[in-house]
Amino acid sequence: MSYLFPNYQRKKLEFIKGSKNMLTDHNGKNYLDFTSGIGVMNLGYNDPDLNQVLADQTILLWHTPNLYQNHLQEQVAQKLAKGKDYVGYFCNSGAEANEAAIKLARKATGKRKIITFTNSFHGRTYGAMSATGQESIHAGFEPLVPDFIYLPFNQIEPLKEELDQDTAAVMLELIQGEGGVIPADEQWIQDVQSLCREFGALLIIDEIQTGIGRTGAFYAYEHYQIEPDIFTLAKGLGNGIPVGAMLGKSNLGDAFGQGSHGSTFGGNKLAMSVANKVIDRINQSAFLEDVQNKSEQLFSGLDQLAKRSSLIQAVRGKGLMIGIQLFDQNSLNQVSEQLEAEGLLTLKAGQTVLRLLPPLTITNEEMAKGLTILEKVLNKEKEHD
Incomplete structure (x- = not known):
């Protein structure tokens, strides 16, 4: 048993x-x-530098709640922004990062409809599962969170028909991982961004599996000459230490004011110390x-x-x-x-x-x-x- x-x-x-x-x-x-723990162990196992960083932090402090300043969160967020106009929020997993992105998109725009794509995978919590375009993931858990629309991946005409002034966001992976390792077409992605801008919808890029160097760029979106409004990270960011992140344009900050969202363990000092070192190693x-x-x-x-x-x-x-x-x-x-x-x-x-x-x-x-x-x-x- x-x-x-x-x-x-x-x-x-x-x-x-x-x-x-x-x-x-x-x-x-x-x-x-050849799995990296499902895309997590980007720097491999038993890495001396990461072991030392974690050991040093365990001696200092494991956890303080987000009622207090956390200089490590500030450092990691700044490094993840890479000099661009992004601010960050930290959590413990990719699903949580996507939940935050969904909440931010709806609150910032005042709209509810979110377009995602068939065979996508965004996580198994209710919001992230509802964003996932796979019936097998949904089975037995209906009713889902309402107002998610699933369209064919890499096809622009269905998106032109569906995306309108009532759309809060378009959410996608640049390479559908769980769905079969299906890369997005570059022209399609650029057209998606243009349509989002035309109708005032936010573009959310799920970089949970593709981010942190996995595709040969620090972020996969850098291959496509686009700049998302929101993007999410996890997996490789902590090299095995549970951590997730959502970054969004700074003008969305007012929608995530005090009390709007949170996590007890999100951005804890153990996770941030390791993430800080991972970024320094990979973003070269x-x-x-x-x-x-x-x-x-x-x-x-x-x-x-x-x-x-x-x-x-x-x-x-x-x-x-x-x-x-x-x-x-x-x-x-x-x-x-x-x-x-x-x-x-x-x-x-x-x-x-x-x-x-x-x-x-x-x-x-x-x-x-x-x-x-x-x-x-x-x-x-x-x-x-």
């Missing part, structure tokens, strides 16, 4: 320790991690250029593998956020299990996509090893042709 709710489909596997880009299970077996041109170079190496290898494998339909993504589209769900399940048996951890996305999210600190040698394992598993059928 387990004393836990069965809401997670857990593997019969427990990891006991991690070092750099490797994990070790309870039997002592080592695994190359040399580091981000290295991510782009690694991305080119990984995509090149995967594109060559796709030509040889009868299982692969397409390879897509950006930076070190990659989806391998397989032909059917059975193949995905079998491939995932075989890769794990070979010592490579991967993720699933949608029904038929193998998702790769290696740490940004992955080495060229480790990527070559991962590609060798992927070749062994994904090219098996060719051996019998």
Whole structure:
């Protein structure tokens, strides 16, 4: 008997320790991690700098409520703004960050309708779940928060028909992660921003999985020559320490005045000390250029593998956020299990996509090893042709 709710489909596997880009299970077996804990461990495991920062802060102070000044919150918010006109709010998770964004958009505009997109994923709290465009996520929890509209991703005509003066916001991921690693088209994103400005709707970008260097830019929106009104962060921001953030244009500040929103633990000193160091490490041109170079190496290898494998339909993504589209769900399940048996951890996305999210600190040698394992598993059928 387990004393836990069965809401997670857990593997019969427990990891006991991690070092750099490797994990070790309870039997002592080592695994190359191409999941980063679902896009969290961007700097890998057991990083000495982050360990030291956290240890130093534990000696000073773990927690004070947001009734008092917090210089670490100010530092992190300033760094996340990157010299632009943004102010920040801190919480504990991506879902909470998206809840804050939804509340801010409705309060700031005085409107209720929010447009999101099919196959999106924004979290599992009620507001974030209602923003998520997947019926399987909604099942059994209706009625949802009202006035969310779901439209086809990467299609501008449906958006032109729906977006109007009553729209508070358009909310989207620049790469739909859980939905199958589907990148947004650059022209479509720019058209979305133009329509939002035309009708006075806010543009909310969910950067929870794409942010903090994952795509080779510190924020994925920087690839698209846009500037959102609101964007949200979590996952890689704390490298395993629970933290979320919402940033919005400073002119939205009046809508989030005293008493409008809050979190007991949000922005606590442990999380902020680590986030502060994570930003310093990742938001460097040399580091981000290295991510782009690694991305080119990984995509090149995967594109060559796709030509040889009868299982692969397409390879897509950006930076070190990659989806391998397989032909059917059975193949995905079998491939995932075989890769794990070979010592490579991967993720699933949608029904038929193998998702790769290696740490940004992955080495060229480790990527070559991962590609060798992927070749062994994904090219098996060719051996019998």
